[in-house]
Every structure is written in structure tokens, then in C-alpha cells.
Amino acid sequence: MGNREDLLAGARRCLEEKGYLRTTVRDIAAASQVSMAAIGYHFGSREALLNQALFAAIDEWSDAVGGLAGEGESAEERFADMWDRKVRNFGELRWLWIANVEAFVHAQSSPELLAALAAGQRAARPHVAALLRGVPESEVAEADARSLGSVQIALMTGVMVQTLTDPEQAPTGRELAAGLRGLAALLDEGGGPGAAPGSGTTGGWKS
Template sequence: MGHKEELLEGAKKSLLELGFARTTARDIVARSGTNLASIGYHFGSKDALMLEAITSAMEDWGNVVATAPQGIEYDRPDEKFVAVWTQIIESFHRDRPLMVASFEALIEAEHNPILKQILVQAYPASSEDLPEQFLTVEETLEPSARAALGKVLLALISGVLTQYMVDPKTAPDANQLLVGLTLLGRLLGNNSKG
């Protein structure tokens, strides 16, 4: 592994141990076994390295949790939905330091235009695959409907994560999400026009 990869791994470790806002260049160097000059050479700045680290860490997290358990055939769409949500909610507990770092990055983005742009670019891409990851989606679903569904699922992840960060005991579990969304759909369906 070269210095660039070691720095990225050191930055990821720092994110988990110290958080996004409190990590210094010296923290990264200590965890990577490199030197301060390597940060500038490979990434330009500590901030650029931290941006890459949080982006990479969240992509790693998404690749692991946002899919239904493999090798299982689901008879009904609600079974897949509950299975995926169960994994995600378990990850909120298991990966809490990463979740905290992601919140810190969102707050930092308000004052950091480069980070803001990275997040702006990442959000649409991260919602595109969510319908298939969470549900059994008909191929005939219109692209605009598929996009809307992905955006709602992404908003749901963010909202449930926020509730878990504040108080895991009162946040919904996978079955409560299913019941609540089913009821919401039923109520909206009864009142929709045309």
C-alpha cells in the first residue's frame, strides 16, 4: 500500500475515532504512518483528504447495508423491505461513529463549498439504485416515478438515522416503518384525485 492509500485509511480511522470536525493533519499522519508533506503531495490539503475519506467511508457503508440479504428469495415485496431496513437499522448501531462523522460533514458543508458540491453530486446518484435495493420494482415503472421513489427512500434513511442518533429507543424499527408507510399509502390513496 502506498502513501496515498495509507493516508486515506488513516483519515478514515480518524473519522471514526475523532469525528470529521476534530481530526487534524497530525492525527491522520499518526494513524497512517506517513508524514505531513504526504498529505499536500497526494491530496493538496487535509480538507481535501477528509472529503475523500468521508465520501469513501459512506460509499463503503452504502455498499454493505443498502442491499437485501443475498441468496434469499422474497415471496412478497414487504419481506424484502423489512430485511433491508433491519440491516440498515443494525448498521446505525454498529457504525455509529461513521454516522456521527457523516452528520458533522453535513454541518461542515454549510461552510465548505467543495464539500457541499461533493454532497450535491452524491445525493442523486445514491438515490437512483434505492428502489431496486429496497423493493421488488416493476420494470414498467416510469423513470420519473422511479426517481421519486428513490428520493423518498433516501429521505427516509436520513430521517430514521436522525431519530436513531437522537434516541435509538424511540426510533422506528423495520416493521414499524412498514406499517407506517403502508398506512400512509392507504390514506393518501383514499384521498388522491384521478
């Protein structure tokens, strides 16, 4: 490998061992056995190098799991199995998801990184909607991308944080399916935030 590839591999090791925020230029240089000056020459900055290493790891994960499609006879069983697989994956690749969270925090003071994360999020919506629909991405309507895609991404982010915070109490796939059914029932029956006490199947939500 050349210096550029060595630096990417070293940055990947640093992300696994130290995370996004605590990794320094010196750490990357030591892990890659390349001079610190080479980071600026090839990538411009520590941040740009870490971003490339992180995005490459995410792409690698995405290619490997293929959407983590679930198995089962019914749609609900396949949905539950898919989420059980995702929860296990969050635990197995804990370093990757923690690095994602740290990158999001850092992006609030880095317009370039924030723009890259936003672009990735926009691209992910139709992709995950297509996986849920079982159709090619080219056949996903904008409305589905904005609804199904956004909800699935929201679930992924929320379940990921819950799993990283309290792995033993992470929600199961069946619990998530039941929760979505419960939310749908609240919407159908007029319950939810702001509903009158006793309305809906659960008697309304606590504020």
C-alpha cells in the same frame, strides 16, 4: 503502502475515533505516521483527504451490504426485514453515519464538498429505486428515481438520525411499513396537513 495510501488509512482511523469535524492535520499525520506536509502534497488539504477517506468508507459499506435486501414471503415482510437490517447497521457503524452528518454540516460552508454530496445524492436516487423495484438501474424511469428514490433516501436519513439519537426507540421495520401505509391512506382519503378536522382516518395532523 505508499504515503498516499498510509494517509487514507490514517484518515479513516481518525474518522472512526474522532469524527469528521474534530480530526486535525496533526491527528492524521500521527495516525498514518506520515509528515503533515505530505497531506498537502498528496491531497491539497485536510478536507480533501477526509472527504476521500469518507467516500471510500461509504463505497465499501455499499459494496458489502448490497442494498441490505430483506427476506420474507410478502413484499411487506421483505421491506420490514430490510429496514430492521438497516437500523442494526446504523448502530454497528455509528462512526460512519455520524461522520456523514458532520460532513453535511461542514458542507454548508464548503461549496466543493456540497457539490460532491449533491452528486452522490443524485446518483443514489435511481440506484435505490432499482433496488426497490428489483430491476437493473438502467430500467428505472426518471419518475421512479424522483419519487421512490427520494422517499427511500428521506427514510434512510430520518431513520438514521432517529437511531443515532435514541437507539432504544428506533422505529422497527414493521412500524415503518405501517407508517407508510398510514400516509398513503391519508393521501387517498384527503387527510394530511391542512385537512379539515376529522377528515381522513386519523382525524388530521397536528400543526
